Amino acid sequence: MADNRGVVYKGPGKVAVEEIDYPELILRPGPGVPPINENRPCPHGVILKVVATNICGSDQHMVRGRTTAPVGLVLGHEITGEVVERGRDVEYRKLGDLVSVPFNVACGRCRNCKERRTDVCLNVNDHPGGAYGYVDMGGWRGGQAEYVMVPYADWNTLRYEDRDQAMEKILDLTMITDIFPTGYHGCIEARVGMGSTVYIAGAGPVGLAAATSAFFLGAAVVIIGDPHPERLEHARTFGCETVDPLAGPLSEQIEQILGVPQVDAAVDCVGFEAKAHKDGTEQPAVVLNQAMEVARAAGGIGIPGLYVTEDPGAKDEAARHGSVSLNFGIGWAKSLTFATGQTPAMQYNRGMREAILNDRVDIARNVNATVIPLDEAPQGYQEFDRGAPKKFVLDPHGMIGAR
Numbered sequence: 001m002a003d004n005r006g007v008v009y010k011g012p013g014k015v016a017v018e019e020i021d022y023p024e025l026i027l028r029p030g031p032g033v034p035p036i037n038e039n040r041p042c043p044h045g046v047i048l049k050v051v052a053t054n055i056c057g058s059d060q061h062m063v064r065g066r067t068t069a070p071v072g073l074v075l076g077h078e079i080t081g082e083v084v085e086r087g088r089d090v091e092y093r094k095l096g097d098l099v100s101v102p103f104n105v106a107c108g109r110c111r112n113c114k115e116r117r118t119d120v121c122l123n124v125n126d127h128p129g130g131a132y133g134y135v136d137m138g139g140w141r142g143g144q145a146e147y148v149m150v151p152y153a154d155w156n157t158l159r160y161e162d163r164d165q166a167m168e169k170i171l172d173l174t175m176i177t178d179i180f181p182t183g184y185h186g187c188i189e190a191r192v193g194m195g196s197t198v199y200i201a202g203a204g205p206v207g208l209a210a211a212t213s214a215f216f217l218g219a220a221v222v223i224i225g226d227p228h229p230e231r232l233e234h235a236r237t238f239g240c241e242t243v244d245p246l247a248g249p250l251s252e253q254i255e256q257i258l259g260v261p262q263v264d265a266a267v268d269c270v271g272f273e274a275k276a277h278k279d280g281t282e283q284p285a286v287v288l289n290q291a292m293e294v295a296r297a298a299g300g301i302g303i304p305g306l307y308v309t310e311d312p313g314a315k316d317e318a319a320r321h322g323s324v325s326l327n328f329g330i331g332w333a334k335s336l337t338f339a340t341g342q343t344p345a346m347q348y349n350r351g352m353r354e355a356i357l358n359d360r361v362d363i364a365r366n367v368n369a370t371v372i373p374l375d376e377a378p379q380g381y382q383e384f385d386r387g388a389p390k391k392f393v394l395d396p397h398g399m400i401g402a403r
Contacts, residue, residue: 012065076144
């Protein structure tokens with residue numbers, strides 16, 4: 001049996017690369033596994049040798065201690081890998097296949113999956129929705145590891161027909177597991193289209209992916225807001241206008257760019273750890289309220305940024321239980337549309353694969369994909385937490401660096 005190592009959550013502010021169990025085609029009991037999933041057989045699954053796996057801002061929420069994630073959870077939901085073992089019920093994946101894995105764990109059988117809402121699959125958790133290596137998402141082991149098990153593999157994996165072609169584009173293709181579909185979905189839900197003016201809150205990797213998506217969808221002007229100067233500098237390298245939402249009234253800054261204080265669409269890529277002041281004071285709803293302020297009447301707001309039901313690190317009781325103070329009257333008065341929740345990545349990943357392979361989008365460059373070995377994951381988490389304008393890609397077997 002092969003060895004395995006993975007990135008393990010050790011408590012607030014701490015991750016470590018440790019020896020972990022080699023995956024089986026059974027979901028064994030462990031940190032975060034609900035009783036309904038303990039010892040769940042997965043003859044429909046495959047075991048992957050991980051080629052690329054990424055650090056995500058959603059992982060950072062857990063590592064900061066801002067969720068109820070249990071100590072010992074193996075992290076990682078952005079997975080590209082090679083099939084090295086398959087279950088008896090797998091028909092359409094063979095050993096050696098290179099595949100992309102949407103971050104949603106989905107069965108492909110329930111009503112929601114059949115309606116392409118794989119973000120809220122009804123069968124992979126004790127409540128709707130599942131994901132790899134994430135709190136309350138079914139206990140499916142994370143993929144920031146050397147090897148990982150993927151259930152319902154015929155459904156949950158996207159195969160690359162030409163392995164060599166895919167490996168040449170691997171830094172771009174690893175982004176279709178999560179952040180590219182997530183940024184794109186936020187724009188779709190905000191109704192970004194040809195000629196749109198767009199405000200994107202947050203210049204982290206998801207915000208940069210949303211900006212890339214807005215341009216891809218035909219936006220005329222994309223304004224991205226973030227308090228980190230290095231992130232804004234990077235956003236400007238591919239055509240974004242930039243603002244610092246903590247430096248003054250957001251509508252006034254937008255007016256200086258557009259000549260009017262409003263945009264057609266706003267996308268929240270920050271989530272519940274939003275900062276309201278330069279001193280770091282948090283206000284969980286500040287980005288949502290700013291989005292309602294700057295969106296035009298009948299505009300759209302997409303909310304791919306994470307909001308949680310339990311936040312043990314929040315400063316007030318309401319926020320600890322996921323309640324935020326929205327100025328909802330503004331949204332009602334302006335007839336705004338809102339959409340939030342996990343992204344159904346499978347709706348987009350096939351088209352994104354083709355766009356990347358045919359040189360229609362440069363997502364790795366725009367999010368500043370930065371390859372590091374698995375052993376450097378703790379340093380990557382620390383640097384990312386300080387606001388580095390990078391998307392860290394882990395290379396567990398040296399298959400990317402060797403190229």
